[in-house]
Amino acid sequence: MAREHVTLPVYMAYCAIAGALRPWNRKGSRAIVTLEVQDDYYTPLYAQAARVFAAEVWRPNEWEDPHVFEWSDKSGRDEVQAEKSQRAIFLSPPEYRLTEENRLFSDAVIPMGPRTRRHAEAALRRAMLPVDESTIDLLMSESWSRLSKAFQDRRGPLQALERLRRTSVPIAKGVELQTTESIGPTLAEMHGIGPAVEWGNNLAKDLADYRAGVIGWKDVDGGVLISGPPGGGKTMFAGALANTCQVPIILGSVSRWQEAGALDEHLKAMRKSFAEAKSRAPSILFIDEIDTVGNRTESDRNRGYFRGVIAALLELLDGFERREGVVVIGACNYPQLVDPAIRRPGRLDRHLEFAPPSAQSRLAILDFHSGLDLDGDQAEKFEFATDGFSGAEIERLVRDAKRVARRRSETLSADHIVEQLPSVTALPEDLLHCIAVHEAGHALVGFEIGHGQIADIRISGFRIDGSRRELGFVEFERAGPRRRIKTTYLDAIAVNLAGAAAETEVFGSFTDASSGASMGDLNRATDLATAVEGGLGMGHTLVVERVEQEQLARMRLYNHELRNQVHQLLDNEFERARSIIRAQRPALNALSERLLEKRTVPGEEVVQILQRHRRVTVSLAKPPLRMGA
Structure with missing residues (x-):
């Protein structure tokens, strides 16, 4: 086959x-x-x-x-x-x-x-x-x-x-979710979905004004596309939105429409969902898997079928008057697959992305499903072990913990939650010290050369057995629009190399944690250096090549002169980072000690520590000028 x-x-x-x-x-x-x-x-x-x-x-x-x-x-x-x-x-x-x-x-x-x-x-x-x-x-x-x-x-x-x-069947067709019935959460109880909550609260106010006759339907945001990984809370958000707005919600899943049969039956099922939502207006029509409805640019044996479906969907979405009182929420995993016409103004013209919940949001989700508030080592273990978890995965974890507690005739506690986490091992002090020095090096060099404002710096005292995951990181706030010149790239390379440079300065060598993965410090520095020398015209020559990610390694492999230039650039920036760390060693030591003590240090405190222990030296912020033909 x-x-x-x-x-x-x-x-x-x-x-x-x-x-x-x-x-x-x-x-x-x-x-x-x-x-x-x-x-x-x-x-x-x-x-x-x-x-x-x-x-x-x-x-x-x-x-x-x-x-x-x-x-x-x-x-x-x-x-x-x-x-x-x-x-x-x-x-x-x-x-x-x-x-x-x-x-x-x-x-x-x-x-x-x-x-x-x-x-x-x-x-x-x-x-x-x-x-x-x-x-x-x-x-x-x-x-x-x-x-x-x-x-x-x-x-x-x-x-x-x-x-x-782990993916349960969503809200049954035609089921009303109203806050007066206390079925499911409201938006006030939703965590980790960012701007979607603010949009939902504004929609609730607008719908209340619409029902009171204060505003017309044209003033209501009647369509939105939400996207995110499976289990990220899209269906729960739709239910919570209906609860908050106190309106019924109707499911219009693309897969259920397809199950109706041939094209005519498929279209009948789709029109029936819209008609039901219209008959119960104001209401919310939740269309799941809208990215699977197809795209009119695709060319395959089923293109006629899917073009007919898309054309009918566009007709139903068109015009606020035609579906007055119906807010359409299209949910998907891959927004780039949604036909552009569906996202045209007047249809689903607003896009809200559901990113994986943050550590604080994951703890809040745990509290909602279990009523437990973790603290100390248990909270740290939970935050680390559930990094990347969706809300649905945390709910399943709580369900498993409750089952264990029932089997043992015990009251659910934080111990039952921790027991369900992936196997976590505490790091030895010497390794933890190395990680703290590494991350402090990134922060110190970034601060000295003005790479960007530090949001926070954190390390973990645990690791998941069998998993290669970052045990620490420094988060720099994104800079606004600016000129990106050669110095911009050299600074970024120096910051990427600063962790390994700090380890070398303190311990005499650096560990393999700086390389290997595609997002490893040395990997990113090498790609940036290759782009500078061979892809952006900022090196020894103005001649450029393609700078797509997959081309960078090939450029180094087949162009030995380029490889030597990349090596020289990396060597220069590594020594530059070491010089900064050597000159500001007291600041490095103070920051790494604070990291060992607190594990997470906010950006404001990082800056205070570095300023307090900083030595006045000749500026090392500017990279050395390299003369060449």
């Missing part, structure tokens, strides 16, 4: 198709067969499985593309192509009634049953995953659409299963 990538759900559908087509399961078969599918059906997935069967079992070397079609009232052209090749598979969806002409054209019409547990077992074995009842139950209970979305080429089957397990 090489021509088509076969994901786990595709293989499940393939098993059903191969079983139905057993009489033609041999090379060289010539037949035009109709598969009459039942309610358990999803067009894109079954079509892909049928193409796999046609391409890999029939071996159609004389034709370019396996002919797989779906019967409809306009299948005349498909029949011509099928007759020409003498091999084709027609899928008859549940809502389509085969005509006598369809049956006469087909060599056989074979009813297909729904998926079976044997199909799920076979797919799990092929993916080399454990075959257990809970996993089979999951594969049997999830819709084909959700299975298809979870199992993608770019992710492994185990990762896909985990995503399915």
Whole structure:
């Protein structure tokens, strides 16, 4: 099965198709067969499985593309192509009634049953995953659409299963979420979603004014696109927004619309969601997975289908009067895949991004789900171990902790929470000292050369076993627009090298923590130096090359003169950073000691420490001028 990538759900559908087509399961078969599918059906997935069967079992070397079609009232052209090749598979969806002409054209019409547990077992074995009842139950209970979305080429089957397990089915269609019923949180209880809360509170005020007749619908923000990683709280935000606004919320999931069947049924389901929202206005219509609706610039075998869907969606979104009283929230994981016309002014023209929650937000989310307030080492362990966790992952962690407490007949406590965290090991004092010196070096050199205002500096006293994660960092506030000249890049290189320079100055050498990963200090410094010498015309020559990330290493590999120039630049900036640290060693020591004591030092205190212990020296802020031809 090489021509088509076969994901786990595709293989499940393939098993059903191969079983139905057993009489033609041999090379060289010539037949035009109709598969009459039942309610358990999803067009894109079954079509892909049928193409796999046609391409890999029939071996159609004389034709370019396996002919797989779906019967409809306009299948005349498909029949011509099928007759020409003498091999084709027609899928008859549940809502389509085969005509006598369809049956006469087909060599056989074979009813297909729904998926079976044997199909799920076979797919799990092929993916080399454990075959257990809970996993089979999951594969049997999830819709084909959700299975298809979870199992993608770019992710492994185990990762896909985990995503399915932690992603619960969102708000049921037509369910009202109102604050008066206290179902779910309000925006006041949402944490870690940034500007979305402010936008939601403004919307609540505008809707109240609209209902009171103070403002018209044109003054209400009637559409927004929200994006973020799975489990990032998009669905919960929609429910909390409805609670805060005290309006009903209606689900209009793209995958559920697709499950309705062929294009006509798909469009009917979509229009029904908008009509329901309109009938209950003012209301919120939450459209999940809007990035999967397609893009009119795509060109594939399904482009006609998806263009029809997008055109109908644009028509429903158009105009405030047409959907007066309905606030449309489109949620997605990949906003760049959303058709630009959907984001046009008057439709979903505002975009709110949900970033992973900060450490403080994660503690607040934990408090909301568990009622527990961690402090001291427990809070530090939780913040470190849950770095990158979504709100849904923290909720699952609390659920697991509550289960453990119930099994032991104990009251839920912080110990149960910590017990569910990934395995965390306390760092030895000598390693912690090294990390503190490293991060203090970054901050000191950045301060001395005016690289930017320091927001904060922090180190962790723990590490997650088996994980290579940053154990400390210095955060510089983003600078506004400015001229970016050669000195700008040299300063950035010096700051990146300052951690290793500080370690070298204090301990005589630096550790491998400065390199290896793509975002390692030495890696970033090397790429910046390559860009200066070979990509920006700021080195020995004005001749430039492409400066895309993937080209930088290739430039160094095949251009030895460039590699030597990069080496010389890095060496100069490393020595520059060491000179600054050597001259300001008391400030470095004071800052690293404070870091060991507090683990997190805010930017204002960092500056105070560096100013208090700073020695007056000849300025080292300017890099040495290098004379050359």
